Amino acid sequence: MKKKIVSALLCVAILSTMLVGCGGSGGKSSKADGDKPYSGEKLTVLYMSGVYAEAAESMVDEFEEKTGATVEVVDFPYTTLHEKTLLDLTSGTGSYDVIDVASQWDGEFAPYLTDLSDFMDKDNYKTDEFIEKVLENSGEWQGVQTGIPNASTPQLFAYRTDLLPNGLPDTWKEYREVAKELTDKDKGMYGISVSATTGQLGGVFDYILWSMGGAWADEDWNVTIDSQETRDALNHLKEIQDYADPSILSWGTEESIKAFLDGNAAICETWPTLGLVQAADDESQSKVAGKWALSTIPYDKTGTTLLSAWDVSIPAASKNQELAWEWVKMYTSAEKQNQFYDDFGILSPRKAFWERDGIKGTYMDTVREALDTANIWWRIPASTEVDSMLNTVVSQYMTGEIDLETAVSKMKKGIEEALKNAPPEEGTKNYNM
Incomplete structure (x- = not known):
């Protein structure tokens, strides 16, 4: 303190x-x-x-x-x-x-x-x-x-412009294909760096789920997490482990950004303004100076990112x-x-x-664009309980502690219990979908 x-x-x-x-x-x-x-x-x-x-x-x-x-x-x-x-x-x-x-x-x-x-x-x-x-x-x-x-701050991705001259693809399927192509484990080079420690992994799951068209619940709080989109999002996370450093499940924002700045990842899924943009063009801190840009996440079905x-x-x-x-x-x-x-x-x-001069007409235009579609998870009292539960369940799935169907089942039960423990105020609609 x-x-x-x-x-x-x-x-x-x-x-x-x-x-x-x-x-x-x-x-x-x-x-x-x-x-x-x-x-x-x-x-x-x-x-x-x-x-x-x-x-x-x-x-x-x-x-x-x-x-x-x-x-x-x-x-x-x-x-x-x-x-x-x-x-x-x-x-x-x-x-x-x-x-x-x-x-x-x-x-x-x-x-x-x-x-x-x-x-x-x-x-x-x-x-x-x-x-x-x-x-x-x-x-x-x-x-x-x-x-x-x-x-x-919207969730954005940083990427290597020398390796991805056409930018990031529009779908998660194409994204995985690109990440696979750019991974060379023998040289310590990976397609992706991501903050996947428990406490941040839930947010990663959220923006993948939302952009795929999935949601925790509908506007009337009927739980919809048991969906194909949820399974697709979890499968996506499982697969990209093959295209990322083996230590990502212990990585927070700092480690994810460092891997990108050190030239060991082609794409960085993180909060770029928490250190990346400040250091990326400083040659004393970065090996990717002049060879990077920011992008919104793959649009897939909705393009909704995390705020x-x-x-x-x-x-x-x-x-x-x-x-x-x-x-x-x-x-x-x-x-x-x-x-x-x-x-x-x-x-x-x-x-x-x-x-402002120095903001408009730079990579910050991408950040501004993302703010028009960025979303936050629920803002009702149940939000904290759900977010904590999702972090735990996604982490358990990623480590192989539980299988896909068990993960979906636990998510559904966890959201239902959170809404029961802290029901939304009467008349409150869920617009965070």
């Missing part, structure tokens, strides 16, 4: 003197106290460890100077962030004034979050500046704006909601979004960002 607290004692001292001189009774400062209306107040913000927390840290000094408040940035890794956040929300403790929410948690967290509409109306904060597909999947739940999108999206929210239990809103506004502002990309590689959900 990282913490950063910068004191505002000078501001407090000045304010105290003013209050005594005016016969004030002390306590929290008035919002009309001048340039620093929040002197003496403390804001605690929670982010996922890594670039999102680092971006928050980078903003602290400026925010404190502007408001007079002090800020503590707390972060946890993704693997524990959900549990830590949910515990605080459900207990009503109010330990955090701002939280960065993975959009698949929106529905689960919504009852414990503040409706931001009044704040947005007061400051004329416009959401039409955001990409529609991202806004649809992040921050809004059942017609209530509980968060403001702050990051959006990673985050939105900044204010817990209902926060005692500093006005100050929290000031943080949300600054963190999601166009200025900060541009800065966060320049300094940390965070992709903005704002439309104007993609029109």
Whole structure:
């Protein structure tokens, strides 16, 4: 856990003197106290460890100077962030004034979050500046704006342009054929690198399933996972093990990207903005400089890829909601979004960002294109249980612990149990298919 607290004692001292001189009774400062209306107040913000927390840290000094408040940035890794956040929300403790929410948690967290509409109306904060597909999947739940999108990354593939001059094929069948042709195990060269460790493998299964036309359930939550598309997706994953490094089942994003940068894989299935695009043209870090490009995943039947999206929210239990809103506004502002990309590689959900010089007309056009079709898994409370189950079952199948039919059966049972344990709110439709 990282913490950063910068004191505002000078501001407090000045304010105290003013209050005594005016016969004030002390306590929290008035919002009309001048340039620093929040002197003496403390804001605690929670982010996922890594670039999102680092971006928050980078903003602290400026925010404190502007408001007079002090800020503590707390972060946890993704693997524990959900549990830590949910515990605080459900207990009503109010330990955090701002939280960065993975959009698949929106529905689960919504009852414990503040409706931001009044704040947005007061400051004329416009959401039409955001990409529609991202806004649809992040921050809004059942017609209530509980968060403001702050990051959006679609699942894309990087590939070697010298080995694949015509780009990636349009179907998974052709994709496997190309990967097979480019694999030379004796030379340590493989067609594919992929993040296939448990915890990430479920997402890989999802984008293959969706692009093949499959789904977890229909719009009325009738489970549809027992399908030919599910079997085809699992068979695909099983086969590509032959065209990837034998260690892929223990690989996360870092290892997958490194294999590509080292010239040991023709295609990299990963989140490319989490290190690949920053290093790929740096010859000190990459053997593929000038010989790579980004592509959307094989279209197959739908072209639907996976979306990673985050939105900044204010817990209902926060005692500093006005100050929290000031943080949300600054963190999601166009200025900060541009800065966060320049300094940390965070992709903005704002439309104007993609029109910037150096963005438009580059490989980033492919990233922007993917955001219009990217999808997130369910955003209802059952989502976390289903995602965890799918990760486990797909991993068991990949390692040979269970066979195909057992895997499909366990998936079906797991989804049905998750929906039983946490039924969707009445009237909620499943549009994430």
